[in-house]
Amino acid sequence: MPEDTTQFRDNKVPPSTKDRDKTTPCLVVIDGDFLGKVYPLEKSIVLIGRVDEVEITVSDASVSRLHTSITRKDTSFFAQDMGSTNGTKVNHQSIHTSTEIHDGDKLTVGDISFKFTYHDAADTEYHRQLRNMAIRDGLTRIHNRRYFTEMAEKEFAYSRRHNSNLSMIMFDIDHFKVFNDTHGHVAGDFLLRDLATTLENTVRQYDVFARYGGEEFVFLLRGSALTPAVNIADRVRSTTAETVFTYEEQNLAVTVSVGVATYEGDATLSSMEELIRLADRLLYEAKSAGRNCTCFEDDQGLQVHR
Helix, strand or coil: CCCCCCCCHHHCCCCCHHHHCCCEEEEEEEECCCCCCEEECCCCEEEEECCCCCCEECCCCCCCCCCEEEEEECCEEEEEECCCCCCEEECCEECCCCEEECCCCEEEECCEEEEEEEECHHHHHHHHHHHHHHHECCCCCCECHHHHHHHHHHHHHHHHHHCCCEEEEEEEECCHHHHHHHHCHHHHHHHHHHHHHHHCCCCCCCCEEEEEECCEEEEEEECCCHHHHHHHHHHHHHHHHHCCEEECCEEECCCEEEEEEEECCCCCCCCHHHHHHHHHHHHHHHHHCCCCCEEEEECCEEEEEC
């Protein structure tokens, strides 16, 4: 007998109409980028696609500009493929007409999978905490490399579509191994936490600040041209150098080396990986130039700010 793909998952009892008055229908990402992110279905028609004008924007190459629609009719929900390149599936079955989706069903849009379900306030908070655990660095509590990678791909695609600027600042702590050898790894962990807290408010709320790995950090600045990005990088460098980090009655001082790279939304770069490599190379140039400096390239070539 073929599997009943509309059965409820995890032995959950489907919410009654009365119960649903206290819950919100939503899609939860269960596979792909932004794992655990919750998208409430608050409109009668919700569009999913790669463009910014839809309700659920998914910046993935497998997703078409307009990919799937979710339509609400009374208390029922229906998924419809919008002529996408890679199709829409419900419970692994490709759909070609408007198809009703039920609590617990899996909706696949390109390579990205969602679970259709109903959330109350406790569910929403639970998933928010799970999402934070997935995207926050355990030590510094700023965003982690995984989140940075997710957002970087999305922001690069946005910049390319809109021919707008995207700047990346990459920096790390100078002589951090010597610091750890001198003061101990516990002091090193303290320094990483305190530095992240000190610099977290350096940029705008919607910019991305993440721990890239070890003692290395990144800022991703949406819409920022090179000059303002360099100004922020210089502020990061000077703030770090001027801050006294007090650990167990010891006053500790460190500096950082910084590389700044800008993508102008044109054909000079073809991928986010190229922008990352450029910022990393400029960070290396800053170290080669003696550390505690900012390196970037403009029309005049390599520049060093001290």
